[in-house]
Amino acid sequence: MFMCCLSVISSIPDSKFPCSPLTREEIENHLSTKTPYRVRQNLNEEPITFEDCQPRRIWSVIRHGTRNPGKKDIKKIKKVLGKHQGKILNNPDVQMCQKELEKMKSWYFKAQPEQEKFLVPIGEDELIELAERLQKRFPALLTEDYSQKHYLFKYTATQRTLKSAESFCTGLFGRHKLSQVLYPSPVHKDPILRFYKLCTRWKNEVDKNPEATVEVDKFIETSPLIEELLKEVRGVTQIKDLSFDDVSLMYKVCGYETAWNKYGEHSPWCNVFRTTQSLQVFEFIEDLDYYYIDGYGFEITHKQACPAIKDLFEHLEPTSTHPNATFYFTHSGTVLKLLSHLGLYKDDFVLTHNDFDKKRKFETSKIDAFASNIQFVLYECDDGEPKVLTMHQEKVVTIPGCPEDSLCKLSTLKNIFKESLECDFDGICQLNQSEESS
Numbered sequence: 454m455f456m457c458c459l460s461v462i463s464s465i466p467d468s469k470f471p472c473s474p475l476t477r478e479e480i481e482n483h484l485s486t487k488t489p490y491r492v493r494q495n496l497n498e499e500p501i502t503f504e505d506c507q508p509r510r511i512w513s514v515i516r517h518g519t520r521n522p523g524k525k526d527i528k529k530i531k532k533v534l535g536k537h538q539g540k541i542l543n544n545p546d547v548q549m550c551q552k553e554l555e556k557m558k559s560w561y562f563k564a565q566p567e568q569e570k571f572l573v574p575i576g577e578d579e580l581i582e583l584a585e586r587l588q589k590r591f592p593a594l595l596t597e598d599y600s601q602k603h604y605l606f607k608y609t610a611t612q613r614t615l616k617s618a619e620s621f622c623t624g625l626f627g628r629h630k631l632s633q634v635l636y637p638s639p640v641h642k643d644p645i646l647r648f649y650k651l652c653t654r655w656k657n658e659v660d661k662n663p664e665a666t667v668e669v670d671k672f673i674e675t676s677p678l679i680e681e682l683l684k685e686v687r688g689v690t691q692i693k694d695l696s697f698d699d700v701s702l703m704y705k706v707c708g709y710e711t712a713w714n715k716y717g718e719h720s721p722w723c724n725v726f727r728t729t730q731s732l733q734v735f736e737f738i739e740d741l742d743y744y745y746i747d748g749y750g751f752e753i754t755h756k757q758a759c760p761a762i763k764d765l766f767e768h769l770e771p772t773s774t775h776p777n778a779t780f781y782f783t784h785s786g787t788v789l790k791l792l793s794h795l796g797l798y799k800d801d802f803v804l805t806h807n808d809f810d811k812k813r814k815f816e817t818s819k820i821d822a823f824a825s826n827i828q829f830v831l832y833e834c835d836d837g838e839p840k841v842l843t844m845h846q847e848k849v850v851t852i853p854g855c856p857e858d859s860l861c862k863l864s865t866l867k868n869i870f871k872e873s874l875e876c877d878f879d880g881i882c883q884l885n886q887s888e889e890s891s
């Protein structure tokens with residue numbers, strides 16, 4: 454026993470370097486779409502009441518909780534970072550403190566390729582706890598008794614959204630009642646939950662179009678911030694030929710492993726970063742990327758979300774025969790496109806590679822964390838006028854065109870989204886003549 458531990462300690466040379474000044478809290482706030490929901494959650498569980506009004510219906514879209522990376526990333530992380538781990542541990546000049554070196558020594562990547570994109574335990578907790586808080590806020594609407602007439606839960610044909618739905622239902626009804634819950638058959642390209650998978654034109658013109666990433670490319674190729682970042686990480690690790698891709702991978706793992714670990718420390722790979730600016734550089738790259746692929750960058754991106762908007766209004770309608778409580782478990786791509794369709798977090802400038810220093814509303818760390826969620830709640834009021842409350846990340850948000858700090862009339866909301874309700878999805882998503890013939 455003594456021998457074992459002595460050898461472990463003595464194999465790492467005494468370091469004279471200080472530890473990274475970045476705290477776990479600081480790191481957790483700059484992880485873009487890998488941000489764990491605990492950073493965003495609202496722990497105030499007070500019921501949300503309005504005088505002379507009662508919450509009667511709810512419609513909600515929820516991103517799955519914290520997950521594993523995809524297969525390609527898992528393999529790359531094991532291979533590439535395994536190699537860099539060896540270099541770091543075998544170089545006495547590495548500028549990390551003793552504790553960071555010890556952590557680097559015991560590091561191995563826990564996710565297996567067979568479990569690609571699976572929801573992780575912390576992801577289950579995120580959904581369970583979210584459901585519990587929503588139920589406390591709307592006790593009469595989110596009853597603890599399940600019935601198919603009252604509740605609709607739907608997920609896409611993926612493990613992570615299925616497990617997210619089950620975790621959410623566990624939070625509402627308890628584990629023992631889970632088997633009572635009935636779900637519609639999941640589809641991979643669900644027309645409401647994942648409309649963009651059916652939008653050929655968006656796939657061609659945006660998702661698979663190199664034009665959509667020009668701003669990201671320009672930033673990476675021309676910004677002096679990238680040079681600074683590389684200099685910092687090459688200095689800390691003493692790996693002189695470290696590429697931008699290698700450093701991106703370190704940021705990625707820093708994100709995943711920090712998200713997975715609720716109580717412990719951040720990932721040892723976060724320690725290659727010594728300044729908040731380095732994290733902000735990656736955050737900016739992610740924001741730029743999502744802005745053009747899933748946000749305001751191209752009109753078609755958010756325009757195509759109209760089937761979800763139409764579904765929302767059908768479900769909120771006081772006279773509708775739809776269940777009163779509808780929850781869709783879906784993906785980042787849906788949440789961001791929906792937020793953009795709603796006009797939320799829209800900056801008054803077009804985001805480009807020059808905007809690192811500009812304060813922006815479109816911040817993926819805030820708006821698209823794991824388990825990000827949007828709710829629309831219909832209130833029936835004594836004045837006979839149905840009204841709607843909109844929430845994102847469990848906080849009230851104002852849809853542009855609705856009054857600030859009060860409920861929005863359903864009729865006002867319908868008027869704002871008049872065009873969306875006409876929703877010619879096939880027309881929006883059809884390829885242009887020229888594209889078809891090319």
Ligand SMILES: *[C@@H]1O[C@H](CO)[C@@H](O)[C@H](O)[C@H]1NC(C)=O
Binds near residue numbers: 509593771772833
């Ligand atoms: C369900 O919705 C209908 C119509 O809005 C309403 O009359 C009813 O009270 C709602 N049920 C609950 C439990 O709120």
